[in-house]
Amino acid sequence: MDSKILAASSKHPKPVDHVFQYGTAGFRMKASLLDSVVFRVGLVAALRSRKLGGQTIGVMITASHNPPEDNGVKLVDPMGEMLENSWEAYSTELANAKDEDVVKVYRSLEQKLKINPDTASRVIYARDTRPSGPKLVQALLDALHATGTEYTDYKLLTTPQLHYLTRCTNTEGTPQSYGEVSEKGYYEKLGKAFKRAMKGKKTVGSVTVDCANGVGGPKLAELLKYIPTGSDGGLDIKIINDDVLKAEVLNHECGADYVKTKQRAPPSSKAGNNERCCSFDGDADRIIYYFNDPEHGFRLLDGDRIATLAASFIGDLAREAGLASELKVGVVQTAYANGASTKYVEKTLGLPVVCTPTGVKWLHHAATKFDVGVYFEANGHGTVVFSQQALKAFSTKEPESPAQASALETLRALTDLINQTVGDALSDMLLVETILAHKSWTPKEWDLTYTDLPNRLVRVEVADRNIFKTTNAERTLVEPQGTQARLDQLVSKFKDGRSFARASGTEDAVRVYAEAATRSEADDLASKIAALVK
Numbered sequence: 249m250d251s252k253i254l255a256a257s258s259k260h261p262k263p264v265d266h267v268f269q270y271g272t273a274g275f276r277m278k279a280s281l282l283d284s285v286v287f288r289v290g291l292v293a294a295l296r297s298r299k300l301g302g303q304t305i306g307v308m309i310t311a312s313h314n315p316p317e318d319n320g321v322k323l324v325d326p327m328g329e330m331l332e333n334s335w336e337a338y339s340t341e342l343a344n345a346k347d348e349d350v351v352k353v354y355r356s357l358e359q360k361l362k363i364n365p366d367t368a369s370r371v372i373y374a375r376d377t378r379p380s381g382p383k384l385v386q387a388l389l390d391a392l393h394a395t396g397t398e399y400t401d402y403k404l405l406t407t408p409q410l411h412y413l414t415r416c417t418n419t420e421g422t423p424q425s426y427g428e429v430s431e432k433g434y435y436e437k438l439g440k441a442f443k444r445a446m447k448g449k450k451t452v453g454s455v456t457v458d459c460a461n462g463v464g465g466p467k468l469a470e471l472l473k474y475i476p477t478g479s480d481g482g483l484d485i486k487i488i489n490d491d492v493l494k495a496e497v498l499n500h501e502c503g504a505d506y507v508k509t510k511q512r513a514p515p516s517s518k519a520g521n522n523e524r525c526c527s528f529d530g531d532a533d534r535i536i537y538y539f540n541d542p543e544h545g546f547r548l549l550d551g552d553r554i555a556t557l558a559a560s561f562i563g564d565l566a567r568e569a570g571l572a573s574e575l576k577v578g579v580v581q582t583a584y585a586n587g588a589s590t591k592y593v594e595k596t597l598g599l600p601v602v603c604t605p606t607g608v609k610w611l612h613h614a615a616t617k618f619d620v621g622v623y624f625e626a627n628g629h630g631t632v633v634f635s636q637q638a639l640k641a642f643s644t645k646e647p648e649s650p651a652q653a654s655a656l657e658t659l660r661a662l663t664d665l666i667n668q669t670v671g672d673a674l675s676d677m678l679l680v681e682t683i684l685a686h687k688s689w690t691p692k693e694w695d696l697t698y699t700d701l702p703n704r705l706v707r708v709e710v711a712d713r714n715i716f717k718t719t720n721a722e723r724t725l726v727e728p729q730g731t732q733a734r735l736d737q738l739v740s741k742f743k744d745g746r747s748f749a750r751a752s753g754t755e756d757a758v759r760v761y762a763e764a765a766t767r768s769e770a771d772d773l774a775s776k777i778a779a780l781v782k
């Protein structure tokens with residue numbers, strides 16, 4: 249195998265002087281720099297699979313909401329979760345090995361981790377619509393061939409579809425089977441669950457879906473073949489920004505990240521006042537809702553809103569099903585969650601909230617501590633996870649009334665409708681649409697559940713972001729010494745003031761978040777904290 253790896257590696261030389269890091273979203277950068285990284289990620293996938301006794305590992309090639317010339321690669325663990333933390337460091341180590349040391353580092357990892365090289369290794373992979381994808385797939389394939397890894401190429405998929413298929417592959421034929429191992433199986437599962445969850449209800453009005461000109465466009469079109477639309481009840485969907493042939497339009501003036509950061513609808517949207525809209529990102533693992541309110545202008549219904557909507561609906565269902573005392577329902581957020589949403593969950597819904605550092609893996613992990621764990625980042629990435637105990641209760645509890653039976657049936661349908669492996673724009677959209685249909689809500693009613701505190705996010709360029717060290721789920725700075733005390737002092741002067749500063753995990757900058765009672769105070773506080781950390 250050594251000579252095979254060496255020969256294959258020579259086709260994918262590492263750019264000199266470039267330092268790579270497996271970050272919160274895997275490796276991500278200009279696609280032109282990524283060839284050696286993808287090859288080596290293929291090697292890591294083989295090792296990881298062998299370490300886990302031949303379970304299948306997923307490899308996704310995507311750069312999500314980033315520009316078309318970027319690309320990225322990340323690994324998916326057997327149950328569809330993000331790669332285990334310690335393996336991020338091994339990936340980084342192999343990605344940065346000198347060309348002549350690749351085999352040495354590969355073998356040293358094998359030894360250190362006590363991996364039997366004779367165990368089978370299995371990988372499934374897919375990519376988004378970026379033009380650089382096929383060439384990077386070739387680099388991955390070279391690694392899979394060199395390591396004798398069995399593989400399946402799923403071609404174009406959304407990131408959450410690959411997570412789903414990874415879990416299905418590893419649970420096939422077991423009592424924990426997560427679904428049929430095919431893209432079609434994914435649509436069928438969601439389609440059936442949606443019909444069961446909707447119970448013949450219809451949403452109020454249409455929903456305009458902005459697919460960011462990414463892989464979510466064709467996949468949504470496919471999904472619609474499996475769900476009731478238009479005249480036969482169900483959903484009335486208008487798809488926009490679904491051009492995947494022109495590479496340069498991907499995520500350009502559209503998509504969830506554009507809408508969230510610019511706080512405006514994509515210019516291409518023709519939706520009228522009070523019409524529900526949502527935007528996916530480039531690989532369809534994030535979703536943001538919004539609408540134009542004739543009185544108040546653009547209204548964003550972000551990840552916090554989706555979390556609160558889901559928590560309120562599922563919390564009610566658990567009560568109606570007579571399971572409230574048995575099952576722990578909770579919400580997981582990051583420090584970026586609007587303070588008003590946290591208060592709403594704790595005070596109005598009466599549910600516990602846990603705060604974790606930024607990055608899906610932290611939220612997901614914390615959510616699994618609940619029986620029903622709802623987690624969302626404000627940017628629109630999130631889902632709901634159900635414990636084994638919750639699944640068992642939903643399927644075995646004997647209903648004592650028709651209302652209980654109905655609530656249990658809806659809960660069972662939701663466990664199939666929700667992609668429990670990772671945030672999934674397609675699945676999350678069906679979830680939101682189901683809840684709005686049940687409540688007969690327009691986006692206006694949804695928006696009125698609570699009022700966001702005005703907030704401001706600022707990106708601050710600093711000499712060295714690594715000197716900023718935090719604790720308390722990124723809400724408290726421990727270094728540089730004394731900074732937190734000065735920050736607290738500034739915050740104390742603002743009504744409803746809250747602020748924190750943390751080093752970005754994806755960019756060379758510090759991010760400052762501030763909220764306060766009014767727009768101008770939030771702006772003022774943010775700029776004062778930005779000046780403090782600069």
Ligand code: 16G
Nearest residue numbers: 272273606607608609752753754755
């Ligand atoms: C990554 C994370 C995303 C997070 C963002 C924060 C995953 C899959 N992605 O994109 O959830 O919001 O980083 O970026 O975990 P930042 O550290 O630059 O603020």
Ligand code: ZN
Nearest residue numbers: 312529531533
């Ligand atoms: Zn994404």
